[in-house]
Amino acid sequence: MRMLNLGILAHVDAGKTSLTERLLFDAGAIPTMGAVDDGSTQTDAMDLERRRGITIRSAVATFTTGGHEIHLIDTPGHPDFIAEVERALGVLDGAVLVLSAVEGVQAQTRILMRTLRSAGVPTLLFVNKTDRRGARHLELLPDIRRLLSPSAVAVRAPAAELAEILAEHSDTVLESYLDAPDRLDETLLRAEFAAQARAGLVHPVFFGSAITGHGIDELLAGITEFLPTAGGDDTGPVNGTVFAIERDPVHGRSAVVRLFGGSIDARDVVPFAGRGSAKVTGVRAADRRPGRVGAGGIAYVTGLRGIRIGDRLGSASTGPTARFRPPTQETVVTAPDPGALFRALTELADQDPLIDVRRADEHGSLVVSLYGEVQREVIAARLAEEFGVVADFSPPRIICVEQLAGVGTALREIGPNPATVGLRVEPGPADSGTRFGLEVERGSLPRAFMTAIEDTVHASLRHGPHGWRVLDCTVTLTHTAYWSPSTVAGDFRYLVPLVLMAALRRAGTVVCEPLDRAELEVPADALTAVLAAITRCGGLPDVPVVRGDSCSIDAVMPVARLRDLARLLPGITGGVGVLTSRFEGYRPVSAGVDTPTPPRVVAP
Numbered sequence: 001m002r003m004l005n006l007g008i009l010a011h012v013d014a015g016k017t018s019l020t021e022r023l024l025f026d027a028g029a030i031p032t033m034g035a036v037d038d039g040s041t042q043t044d045a046m047d048l049e050r051r052r053g054i055t056i057r058s059a060v061a062t063f064t065t066g067g068h069e070i071h072l073i074d075t076p077g078h079p080d081f082i083a084e085v086e087r088a089l090g091v092l093d094g095a096v097l098v099l100s101a102v103e104g105v106q107a108q109t110r111i112l113m114r115t116l117r118s119a120g121v122p123t124l125l126f127v128n129k130t131d132r133r134g135a136r137h138l139e140l141l142p143d144i145r146r147l148l149s150p151s152a153v154a155v156r157a158p159a160a161e162l163a164e165i166l167a168e169h170s171d172t173v174l175e176s177y178l179d180a181p182d183r184l185d186e187t188l189l190r191a192e193f194a195a196q197a198r199a200g201l202v203h204p205v206f207f208g209s210a211i212t213g214h215g216i217d218e219l220l221a222g223i224t225e226f227l228p229t230a231g232g233d234d235t236g237p238v239n240g241t242v243f244a245i246e247r248d249p250v251h252g253r254s255a256v257v258r259l260f261g262g263s264i265d266a267r268d269v270v271p272f273a274g275r276g277s278a279k280v281t282g283v284r285a286a287d288r289r290p291g292r293v294g295a296g297g298i299a300y301v302t303g304l305r306g307i308r309i310g311d312r313l314g315s316a317s318t319g320p321t322a323r324f325r326p327p328t329q330e331t332v333v334t335a336p337d338p339g340a341l342f343r344a345l346t347e348l349a350d351q352d353p354l355i356d357v358r359r360a361d362e363h364g365s366l367v368v369s370l371y372g373e374v375q376r377e378v379i380a381a382r383l384a385e386e387f388g389v390v391a392d393f394s395p396p397r398i399i400c401v402e403q404l405a406g407v408g409t410a411l412r413e414i415g416p417n418p419a420t421v422g423l424r425v426e427p428g429p430a431d432s433g434t435r436f437g438l439e440v441e442r443g444s445l446p447r448a449f450m451t452a453i454e455d456t457v458h459a460s461l462r463h464g465p466h467g468w469r470v471l472d473c474t475v476t477l478t479h480t481a482y483w484s485p486s487t488v489a490g491d492f493r494y495l496v497p498l499v500l501m502a503a504l505r506r507a508g509t510v511v512c513e514p515l516d517r518a519e520l521e522v523p524a525d526a527l528t529a530v531l532a533a534i535t536r537c538g539g540l541p542d543v544p545v546v547r548g549d550s551c552s553i554d555a556v557m558p559v560a561r562l563r564d565l566a567r568l569l570p571g572i573t574g575g576v577g578v579l580t581s582r583f584e585g586y587r588p589v590s591a592g593v594d595t596p597t598p599p600r601v602v603a604p
């Protein structure tokens, strides 16, 4: 059977969950239709998602229609999770973008459509809630064309209108349209329509209601007609992306993998994430049946210890790679039972690379890195609901970094067990992390001492002279000496931090703050006020792009001020402005601005 990995995306409340439920029900995959409003849907597996009415994590549901096996991949929809949205898009063959017939094109709908188009995902539009009072049908098309895509076309458009749009990418259609606009071959036109939709060149628009079921048959048929099926070569090398981690009592922890090439079964040994290979202990397909899964399919894979969301399976380098930004804020988490909190947080972090946890002090409080406010709420709610841990979060603070201003060297020796270490630090290329090099013979030190020195260098760079992590730094071991047999590895562990700190102080470090690129969609009449607000919040706006009565602005902003802008936005845009952001880089904290206080240094 042909397979299609499908995503449903929507502005919150447009009806994504209800539509998912309706498709599963109408296709016969579930016996009854759950309702969002009483919290009984299939796809929102987590209580939290049900309660908040938003979908945060990816999950898969399967149904068959028109000789196709459809894997519904539940993509997250909140702007705080735009990185997750992008990651999920990489595993899709096609998407349905849901709009509300009452509210029409909403700002977040535009952001999602933009993301889908830039990822090249063929997309159908479904105008939902046509049963509601005030619902619009074809009257919405001009808005859809103007705000989402000029190549959106109603699936039942008259031949002439269809030909006009298809002609843009087809000389054959153009000729027949110019020759005889009233005698168009509708069969040929429909085939061309499907081909262009599958190539992502046009976007068929469907109308209906997830609640009454009206228009759903047509959408189901459209999914197989207008979206491409999954391709890939079963016989090639394994190539897949992990887009979710699931845990259940029977199988334990499974990586949910989209396979782009090759096939996978129990007892196969597969390389993953560039960290070596592991033996697969079990494989289940999208419909949860055990057995080999081939290219294009979804596989639930057990046995790959330590595998995380975003990891690649196989050694092939094609296919999408996950893009992650570093977390730029952190919060101190405390709970009455620190042990339970630690176990719960490490389990969450283990499932999701966007959650990062470390110990803050000897009293058991833990620091969690954050991407945004919603993520904090989500973590708090999951701790409570999945682990029964009621946690307290401190107000988030910005994570700065230190960058080297120059080159520094230092050399020290200690007794009574003599040990000598000389180090040189110098700035490395951007994004190079920490590099450790040798200017001494590798054989001049026992291996255990060399390992102790290198490990301690990496650990010590977490706290530079100003207390922040030192970024992009090359450290070279220039001198060593020891006294056999009295010197021990612990002597080097004691000595290295002192020498390194002295070298860093000589080189000098600059405290840098994180910057985001904010993307705003606002009404054109609010443009002046929004630009003023961006500037007031320390941002640097690009030239705005005005489209009709709406406009998009990109701005580079200090992460520390992004929340201020987000707070101002509803007031100055009448509640319709939307802001998403992604990591941009670092810049020195400007003079005269309060430098954030670094975290207290404690033993790692």
Ligand code: GDP
Pocket: 010, 011, 012, 013, 014, 015, 016, 017, 018, 019, 036, 037, 053, 054, 128, 129, 130, 131, 132, 208, 209, 210, 211, 212
């Ligand atoms: P999501 O946030 O996009 O997943 O949207 P939901 O599926 O949770 O729906 C949001 C609200 O709209 C709920 O109260 C639904 O009952 C309602 N809803 C969804 N689809 C329809 C529809 O086709 N017609 C009507 N009248 N209400 C709908």
